[in-house]
Amino acid sequence: MEVARLTPAQARARFRHGEKAPTAGWCAGWTQANLIAVPEEYAGDLERFARLNPAACPLVDVGEPGAHSTRWFPGDLRTDLPGYRVYRDGAAREHGEVTGQWREDLVPFLIGCSFTFEEALLAAGVPVRHLELGRNVTMFVTSIACRPAGRISGPMVVSMRPIPDRLVATAIEVSRRFPHAHGEPVHVGDPEEIAINLDKPDFGDFVEVRPGETPVFWACGVTPQVAIMVSGVPYAIAHLPGHMAITDLPADRPPGEVRRAARPL
Template sequence: MAKDMSPEQAREAFRGGLRVPTSGFSAGWTQANLISLPREHAYDFLLFAQRNPKSCPVLDVTEPGETSASIFRGDLRTDLPAYTVYRDGELVEERAEVVDLWRDDLVSFLVGCSFTFEAALLEADVPVRHIEAGSNVPMYRTARQCRPAGELSGPMVVSMRPVPAELVATAVRVTSRYPAVHGAPVHVGSPEALGITDLGQPDFGEAVEVRPGEVPVFWACGVTPQAAVMQSKPPFAIGHAPGHMAITDARDSDYQVP
């Protein structure tokens, strides 16, 4: 089963062509977002992340051109299930690997992902609808602008999970123990307060059912860097396809606080 795969087994499967969202994969192992930018834009992104830590909690940074990281002993060019390619801010391609596009000046950032705390939510009996449905998590651009840095600016992106009203406090408590992977929600309740007009039309991922008695709960999302790329239009960038994460060699417990 996907949840029982080691990081090495999962990366081997993705390298072999498995192309699926990674929520529920490799239980206990941390998942991360990927954004790779030319070195000349790397400082701006590092500053952007420092100024927006809720959305962009950086777990690791490579040297220019490196294809692995201290927490990811696979190949960043091949071992995620799907990648996005941006030119001048436009999404020009989604593909299974990026070997031929890799450049010696690319600096890669691994950014915390909320998939990391989903096992803890399930252990606390908080349902995770997209895992139940076997679908990708819904993600939305918000009306909240991140604090800009250099040439980078963009909106906060959030992921949404419907939570029974009586379990919202539990979901907040559980996820607040993982500040390095977005931590507690940024908003509970009305999506309109974030500028989201239709939960049935996510900007990334797939819509999920919000049932009677459930409340939409929103967490900051590591797709925010890609939204910044789309708004700021650097000449070139590579990211993960939303929901198709890097499965690292770090443990979820490494990022849990008491």
């Protein structure tokens, strides 16, 4: 795929100039991340929620209040993703860019994405069906409750990949090496055990599970979007699911210590 060979800066420039596409398969070798930006008064609760639920919300980066970029994302968070959602009082609207919606009290959080380890899956001989089909990954809201933090609570969201039965152990071992991109799966097998109907994704595209394959579920960074909706956070900006922030952090490198900066006095 031509987009796999792009640098993060090249991909961000294409998005800034209007290209819109799910980012699975883009920028091989670089960390992709979920964006969630909340008002500063909710940032402490969201940071604690992420630290209490590291499988769903592995922190890659946090910006200062009002910041348009972060340490690992030197582009513009308002324009350099291929799709956004703006949440107002629980209702979401999609946007191509959010310059006019970005507020000075917003604290941006970047949370790891499982797209980051898909190149490693392919290198290990594990097929990735949504890449083969040119589709977005399949995502579901589950019955798994996240640990609450202050005013933030909600269920875990997962992404699903059909894995050949003989390669499930390989997929688990490969993804385990990427804790900053959700790490190993949170569930393998029967989707009904976590209240999922495979025919009805909540986000992304439908992907068939064929005979001889096992549905494997990884925690997903869309979890905070569902949490802020059910928790009544009045305003937030996030990525459109599957349309990620592509960072300058190498895929195989942990992000290091992540700390939220306070607004200067």
